[in-house]
Amino acid sequence: MFLSLRTEVETALEDALVALEYPTDDLGIEEPPDDVASVLASSVAFRLAGEAGAAPPQVAAQLADEIDLDELTYVSRVETQGPYLNFLPSDAYFETTLGAATAADYGTLEDRDQSVVVEHTSANPTGPVHVGRARNPIIGDAVANVLDFAGYDVSRHYYVNDAGRQMAVFTWAYETFDEDDLEDDPARERIEYDLVRYYRKGNRFLENASDEEVEAAEAEIDAIMQGLEAGDEETYERVSEVVDQVLGGMKECLERLPAEFDEFVKETRFMRNGATDDLVARLKELDEAVYEEDAWQLELDDHGIDKNLVFLRSDDTSLYPTRDLAHHEWKFDNYDRAVTVLGEDHKLQARQLRTTLELLGNDTDQLRQVLYSYVNLPEGKMSTRRGTGVDLDDLLDEAIDRARDEVEDRLDDRIRDDDLQEDDIERIAHQVGIGAVRYDIVSKQPTKAITFQWDQALDFEAQSAPYVQYVHARCCGILEESGFGVDGTIETDVDATLLETPAERDLLETIARFPAVVEEAADDLEPHQIATYTREFADRFNTFYRECQVLSDDVDADLQEARLALVAASRHTVANALSILGVAAPRSM
RNA sequence: GGGCACGUAGCUCAGUCCGGAUAGAGCGUCGGACUUCUAAUCCGACGGUCGUGGGUUCGAAUCCCAUCGUGCCCGCCA
Numbered sequence: 230m231f232l233s234l235r236t237e238v239e240t241a242l243e244d245a246l247v248a249l250e251y252p253t254d255d256l257g258i259e260e261p262p263d264d265v266a267s268v269l270a271s272s273v274a275f276r277l278a279g280e281a282g283a284a285p286p287q288v289a290a291q292l293a294d295e296i297d298l299d300e301l302t303y304v305s306r307v308e309t310q311g312p313y314l315n316f317l318p319s320d321a322y323f324e325t326t327l328g329a330a331t332a333a334d335y336g337t338l339e340d341r342d343q344s345v346v347v348e349h350t351s352a353n354p355t356g357p358v359h360v361g362r363a364r365n366p367i368i369g370d371a372v373a374n375v376l377d378f379a380g381y382d383v384s385r386h387y388y389v390n391d392a393g394r395q396m397a398v399f400t401w402a403y404e405t406f407d408e409d410d411l412e413d414d415p416a417r418e419r420i421e422y423d424l425v426r427y428y429r430k431g432n433r434f435l436e437n438a439s440d441e442e443v444e445a446a447e448a449e450i451d452a453i454m455q456g457l458e459a460g461d462e463e464t465y466e467r468v469s470e471v472v473d474q475v476l477g478g479m480k481e482c483l484e485r486l487p488a489e490f491d492e493f494v495k496e497t498r499f500m501r502n503g504a505t506d507d508l509v510a511r512l513k514e515l516d517e518a519v520y521e522e523d524a525w526q527l528e529l530d531d532h533g534i535d536k537n538l539v540f541l542r543s544d545d546t547s548l549y550p551t552r553d554l555a556h557h558e559w560k561f562d563n564y565d566r567a568v569t570v571l572g573e574d575h576k577l578q579a580r581q582l583r584t585t586l587e588l589l590g591n592d593t594d595q596l597r598q599v600l601y602s603y604v605n606l607p608e609g610k611m612s613t614r615r616g617t618g619v620d621l622d623d624l625l626d627e628a629i630d631r632a633r634d635e636v637e638d639r640l641d642d643r644i645r646d647d648d649l650q651e652d653d654i655e656r657i658a659h660q661v662g663i664g665a666v667r668y669d670i671v672s673k674q675p676t677k678a679i680t681f682q683w684d685q686a687l688d689f690e691a692q693s694a695p696y697v698q699y700v701h702a703r704c705c706g707i708l709e710e711s712g713f714g715v716d717g718t719i720e721t722d723v724d725a726t727l728l729e730t731p732a733e734r735d736l737l738e739t740i741a742r743f744p745a746v747v748e749e750a751a752d753d754l755e756p757h758q759i760a761t762y763t764r765e766f767a768d769r770f771n772t773f774y775r776e777c778q779v780l781s782d783d784v785d786a787d788l789q790e791a792r793l794a795l796v797a798a799s800r801h802t803v804a805n806a807l808s809i810l811g812v813a814a815p816r817s818m
Numbered sequence: 819g820g821g822c823a824c825g826u827a828g829c830u831c832a833g834u835c836c837g838g839a840u841a842g843a844g845c846g847u848c849g850g851a852c853u854u855c856u857a858a859u860c861c862g863a864c865g866g867u868c869g870u871g872g873g874u875u876c877g878a879a880u881c882c883c884a885u886c887g888u889g890c891c892c893g894c895c896a
Contacts, residue, residue: 255836262839272838275876285876313839353896393896524894535820535892542894549896573890576822602823602890639858661858673831676823678889685830692831692844695858707855753835761832764843771859780855796855818858 230326231745234303238269238316245295251277267315268738274312285312324725326741330798331719336743336805341380346560347373349570351388353395354475356425358482359618360681361611364601366488367670369570371756372599374809379751388556389495391472393549397453400468401446402431417622421478432614458546460501485625486667496552504555505547512540515588529584538581550578554585561591568754570599599754601675619681625663631687632662660813661695668694671810672760692764694812697803700767702818704800707779711793715816719797727791732776736795739769740802756810763806770799
């Protein structure tokens with residue numbers, strides 16, 4: 230397939246260059262434009278022209294002559310087009326691709342025997358998940374999925390900030406106020422919507438109450454933080470009561486995406502097991518450590534970071550970054566690689582963390598940080614504390630509602646009479662609605678800023694999830710109709726050379742590239758590359774669908790069999806690509 | 819003020835890391851295709867100083883410098 234072909238082309242070209250005594254440092258291999266028949270090309274002749282004392286097209290011709298086609302399996306011909314060398318695929322290339330893609334797990338790469346922990350979301354357990362953070366679970370889950378496909382042994386972690394001042398404020402507010410003190414009813418029947426009201430009430434109190442009242446409250450909050458720092462079991466229980474309830478609700482919300490986790494790692498764990506204390510001791514020993522204004526800090530100027538990192542407060546309590554250092558050393562001890570998905574507002578902390586881990590003697594090459602920019606409202610930032618923002622639950626509900634309307638509208642002017650039942654409609658509404666939200670977010674580069682707008686977030690038009698999902702449904706429709714069934718086994722020894730129209734060839738070539746796309750997306754930690762691929766794939770499939778009948782009586786049996794294999798291969802490709810993106814693949818729509 | 823990111827068609831985005839063939843999609847607008855394996859589809863037209871100005875190169879949306887605009891960050895919060 231593509232990866233094998235690329236290796237073959239690289240080797241052949243390198244050999245040719247060596248034989249002609251040209252340098253081999255840059256092979257100039259690239260993917261040609263769509264209207265060129267080759268699958269790979271090289272522009273190396275441009276660079277060699279000066280040295281060869283000949284024009285690029287002549288150099289290209291010389292190279293093409295030098296390549297021995299008999300030694301190549303997946304390349305049938307090398308053609309020149311001006312200065313470009315074009316490598317055309319052989320029958321074996323199509324044959325092998327079709328065979329490989331007949332497997333349901335097509336696109337999964339060989340096991341790498343490497344573990345990687347993907348930490349994402351990690352939103353503070355203070356209240357409902359809002360849309361400002363929704364990019365994190367969606368990108369994070371897709372990053373984890375693509376690594377999984379690429380052969381890594383993936384663990385998904387949610388790091389729970391249960392030790393900070395926020396949680397101390399929340400715990401105090403929860404214990405201090407009663408239902409009667411709260412002005413509003415919960416926005417939704419779920420625990421985090423109920424409890425967040427105490428958090429907001431507490432914060433308002435601290436802003437508005439008299440100095441004495443605030444002082445008394447601060448004393449209690451302080452006691453909670455000191456208790457946690459000292460590893461006091463009773464304090465931990467009190468805080469946990471709030472954390473676990475709120476987190477439980479947030480977990481339910483995230484499961485709707487669905488984003489699920491292998492482990493919820495609490496930061497108090499690294500206080501209670503002494504790791505944070507040990508770490509503080511080691512930090513104090515560093516050359517960069519200074520004791521200024523009663524607090525222990527790290528001066529990182531020499532490492533290109535102007536801002537000091539305070540790691541121990543004047544009251545001897547640790548800070549979030551201190552515990553996170555211990556957390557990361559724990560990850561390094563237990564996994565080969567660590568990936569963290571976090572908002573761009575944490576960028577500076579991310580650099581401080583990385584630099585400090587390095588100073589502590591860790592190999593930070595094993596840590597990769599994926600940054601995304603926040604989703605803001607037209608009127609500004611979303612905040613749990615202030616209660617500004619759109620809840621993710623509301624976005625998902627609205628998406629499902631709009632999708633349901635869409636399904637019902639389309640039901641009326643459907644030509645095919647395939648009686649969708651009530652539960653089919655509901656299933657499609659969920660798959661399409663949630664799929665559209667995820668796809669919209671995962672298909673863009675995470676660094677681009679997004680301003681949330683309902684109509685934009687819920688646009689079901691082409692280049693969105695339903696477009697790709699529809700291709701999957703079409704594949705399933707054909708397979709169902711054929712009698713083989715959607716998951717049925719299609720003959721694997723079909724003759725791929727029968728697939729000779731441009732539409733069939735283009736589709737197979739696109740299928741062939743899928744594993745290479747998975748590899749690249751995993752290497753770059755960029756799941757949006759998969760999304761871009763699904764669009765190209767859907768275009769190609771739809772052309773094939775228009776041009777090539779599969780089940781018609783006019784199609785002879787051998788060709789029909791080959792086309793059915795192509796449809797099965799297409800289905801595996803699109804289903805797996807969608808599953809990486811975390812978007813459902815409907816069997817009917 | 820300093821650091822980082824982003825700027826591509828009226829709108830939403832690919833392409834930028836790793837420079838190469840006439841800069842690609844979708845939405846919107848206009849026109850066309852359902853007795854056919856699902857029309858959430860397809861075909862055609864219109865639409866671009868790739869923010870701007872320099873530089874490097876045979877070749878720049880892509881690399882370098884400058885500049886403008888937008889976003890994020892610069893707490894003993896997380």
